[in-house]
Amino acid sequence: MNKNINFTVILILVVVIGIGTVIGIVAGNFLFNLKYPEATAEPTGDVNDTAESTSDQTTSSTDKPVDETPKKMIALTFDDGPSLAYTNDILDLLEQYNAKATFFVCGSNLTVSTKATLKRTITLGCEIGNHTFSHKDMKTLSEEDLLAEIRNTNEKIAQYSGTDYKCTLYRPPYGNINRSAMDKLYDNGLRMYSIHWSSDSMDWDYQNQYKKGQISRDEAIRSTFDTIVRETTEGTVILMHDIHEITPDVLKLVLEKYTAEGYTFVTVSELFGFTENADKEAYYNRYRSTNSILPTTK
Numbered sequence: 001m002n003k004n005i006n007f008t009v010i011l012i013l014v015v016v017i018g019i020g021t022v023i024g025i026v027a028g029n030f031l032f033n034l035k036y037p038e039a040t041a042e043p044t045g046d047v048n049d050t051a052e053s054t055s056d057q058t059t060s061s062t063d064k065p066v067d068e069t070p071k072k073m074i075a076l077t078f079d080d081g082p083s084l085a086y087t088n089d090i091l092d093l094l095e096q097y098n099a100k101a102t103f104f105v106c107g108s109n110l111t112v113s114t115k116a117t118l119k120r121t122i123t124l125g126c127e128i129g130n131h132t133f134s135h136k137d138m139k140t141l142s143e144e145d146l147l148a149e150i151r152n153t154n155e156k157i158a159q160y161s162g163t164d165y166k167c168t169l170y171r172p173p174y175g176n177i178n179r180s181a182m183d184k185l186y187d188n189g190l191r192m193y194s195i196h197w198s199s200d201s202m203d204w205d206y207q208n209q210y211k212k213g214q215i216s217r218d219e220a221i222r223s224t225f226d227t228i229v230r231e232t233t234e235g236t237v238i239l240m241h242d243i244h245e246i247t248p249d250v251l252k253l254v255l256e257k258y259t260a261e262g263y264t265f266v267t268v269s270e271l272f273g274f275t276e277n278a279d280k281e282a283y284y285n286r287y288r289s290t291n292s293i294l295p296t297t298k
């Protein structure tokens, strides 16, 4: 009899403890859910919901900058134009490959005939630089002539652009410049960067050899392309001329190769991060950084 009573008491205790435990767990979960509603949210396991959730994440991630890695950039530059014969072929290719470039024009080539080409160059997001008015060696000019060569070209670019384009770069013909000439420009209010190059295509030389019958046209194109490739890497400024017949064909090879390798073609100002108002310090820094590739300097 006592055994039965003991058994009943134990049974009641087990049931009470069991019910208490269940109530405790349920109440605990309820309170936890109240405090941390997101922590306990579980996926429903429904395939469609999961798919939606995934696509939601994809959508929200496109609102943020997708790729934080720096761009691999190359600056293509074309001197001596604009030319009626070839500049537009070059612009066609740049447009096709969504590439930008910088054109160092001579003031004497800016005419009523080339005005539309200049405008198109700017409209496509390319940059215009100053290559003097009449392709003069800047080191040999008097101060008066030097200022006129740069000023007159700037004025013509502004006038023919239709947008009062402000030219902030110049490229000395033959790469001939020195500190004295740069100071004369700067001290007379022409606060412009002197831009050289780090990959010389030698397109003019191969074009000459082809025209003289020393090499075939294909060899001239291939040799120019190979010359560029030998000297080109991230941050390279490539020198070409938009006045030579082979240059558009060379450009096509360059655009194909480096686009496939993930490069972006930018203007010189984009490559160097120039701001609109170049200060004196930036001007000299740029001079020093290009010093090693100047053919002749003081």
Ligand SMILES: [Zn+2]
Binding pocket: 079, 080, 131, 135, 173, 174
């Ligand atoms: Zn030139």
